[in-house]
Structure formats: C-alpha cells, structure tokens
Amino acid sequence: MNVTTTIKLRDHFATPFLADGNAAVLFRRTHVEPVMDRGDNVILDLEGVENMTDSFSNACFSQLFVKHQGSFGTRLKFKACTPLIKGFVLSALSMSERKEN
C-alpha cells in the first residue's frame, strides 16, 4: 500500500517567501524525490507560503515533474495554494513540458 507524506514548505524553509534555488534543489533531492522514488505519494502543503520566485519554483517543481512524469495530480499534489502560488506551480509544470518538447 502506498504511503502519503505531507510536507509543509512554510515550516521547512521557515519563510513565507521562497526564493533560494539551491535550497529548493536540496529540498527536492533529500525530502521529496526519495519518497517518490520508492513509489509513495507526496503532498506539498503550501499553507502560509505567500510568494516565491520562478527560480525557486523551477528548481523545486519543474525538475520533479520531469523526473516523475505524469505524477502531478496522481502521486504528487499541492495543498492550500493561493492563486499566486498556484500560478508558480503551473508555470513550473509548463517549464517541464517545454523541456520535454
């Protein structure tokens, strides 16, 4: 049976503004990819996250979408996003598809 891991990004990064691309890469590689690599599900909880940069969202989410194609909406979900944050996630998804094309 698949296990679902929920990660609160506001708590992990201790800021409502996510901007550090290097920290995004580290977070993805150490906290998200290992869970997805073993076939489990991830919910990224963005409650309390107010803003981010495209550098952060691409470093964190785009590469995740590339490595785990088709996972968005199935094994990888995003919770409590404001319209602004939802736009960053969708933009990262769009970037990952650009890369594949």
Place this chain on the structure above:
Amino acid sequence: MSTVIELKKSYEAKHAGGLIRTLSAGDAVGVSEITLDLRSMSFYEPLPLCIILATVRRWREKEGKKVDFKYYTNTSGSTYAERMDFFKHLGIDFKSPNQRHDSKDNFITIRVIDHRTDEAALGREISSCLVKDMSGQQATDTMYLLEYLLGELIKNCMQHSRGLGYLHAQYFPSDGMFHVGIADDGVGVSGSYRLSESPRYKPGATEVHMLVEALTVESSSTTHRRDFQGKESPNYGVGLPMCRALTEDSAGLFAIYSGDAFVFDDYGKADVAPMAPKKLGASYGGVAVGLGFVRSAVGQTTFYQILNEVRIKLGLQKRDFSAESTGGFLS
C-alpha cells in the same frame, strides 16, 4: 600615476553609462592612485550609488589601488548619502551628529550581497519597508513584485558574480517610481559563462554577444548543469528575462552593464521596445543591474495577473495553459 575623478551633482539610473565612462579614468593604464571627488554630490539614485561602491571595492581589493575621497560633511547630498550608509561602505567615518537611520522613513540602507546572503529574508525586509505608506491589496501586490525582483537579482549576484555586490532600493515620490540597483565587482556576464564551462560560451565572443545570451530565456551560464547529479544547478535562465519583462509591463526601466556591453530600456516612454545590447564605450568590471517600476502600475492589476501576462509574453506559458482539472491541487 594618480588621477582625480570628479563626479557630478546628480546621477540618475539613466546616467549610469556616463558614470561608468567617468569612473573608467581610474582604469587607465598606469593609474595606481585615485582621488574621487564627491564634493558636488547631491542626488544619486540606487544604481549609480552601487556602481561607485563596487568600482571602488574592485580598485582597492582586486587591483590594489589607493583610493582617497574629497567630500563635504555639511551638504544635503552628504547627509543623504550618509543616511544610506554610502560613506560607511567607502570606509569614511563621518563622526557626524546626523541621525543615520530613521525608522519612520520608507528607505533602506545600502546592503552588501555575498554568498551567505539570505535572498528571501533580505527581499522581504526591503520590500516590506518600501511599501510602508501603502495599504490594502496594492501594498501586498507591490511588496510581492518588489520581493520577486529582489529575490531574482540577489540570487543572480550570488550565483554568478563570484564577487561581492552592493544593493540599494528606494521609492522616489518625485517620479512615482521604485528604483532598485545592484552592482558587483565580479567576473561579469562573459566571465560567468566561461568559468561555468557553458556550451554557450565561445572563445572570443564579445561582451555584447554574451549579454544577448544572458537576456535570453533558458540561456543562463549554468543552465546546462541543471541535470548534473551532485552539482546540479538550480538555474533555468528565467530570472533575468522575467525581471526585464516585468519592468516593461509596469512602465519602468531596466538597465544592465557588464564589461563593455549594456542595455538601457526606459519603458516610461511611449513605444519603447527592449533594446538589443550595445557597446558602452567603456568597461564595467562586474555586473550592474538597475530596474524600476511605476508604483501606480500595481493595483489596477494584481501581481498574479502581471506575472501570468509576462510569462505568456516570454513564451514560458501558454495563454490557455491550465492543469487544474487534473486534480493536482487540494484545498
């Protein structure tokens, strides 16, 4: 050989190229002692302030030159510069009774950017300070736009310059614009591509050519390393083109100087399109970026709407792109 460089009374962001040309007297062959005459100083916008600081640091720390200053301590210009910590960063101790930092004002002091800088914390601190006199959704959206721009610019400086940068930002009621300046004494755009072993770097390529690359989407100096295991680059080459397009969308300005190449877009003028990089006629030893946007541009539309329009304009997102129906978002 020594030289005296006399700076003008006023330097706005649009005069940054002229300032770099003036400062280049200190780079002349054989010059080892420089006197910077600041006695006319009255009004300098953030980008010129940062260019002076980064240039002086390069002369002193990297080239071993002796730099002295001529300045007055009792003018409005010197008081203004002192409050911004401009003189402190030059190593000048005023010992003046002026109150340097007034917490009631919506300005910040000049900040140093190095590899330890927390771009998120600094971006939020500065942006929240500069919108102190605004309220409601306009204040929130303006703060988000400012911190987005700051986050991307600070990150660029930290990742690419391999040097030290100076950052300043301020709101000027006179023209209704927020101005941000960041200048470093690092390796420049061309140096970043070369040292990162980017396949986009071609030996002998001009600074103008490399600046074209830097302003192109998905063409960062480290984009080729984003798949590398172990030393993966977080860079997608989106930040700088996004910053430029955001200033265009908000009737602002965008300027970048690196080596002998530059771009200056003044979107406040009618029918201005992004200019192709050109030769400056002098060389800047690092990268200097200035941008601004009109305060009234935010409020009629939200930051979310502005961001989406800009992404579509840059081809980063299709207008009809929406994956919400796939169930990727939980409430």
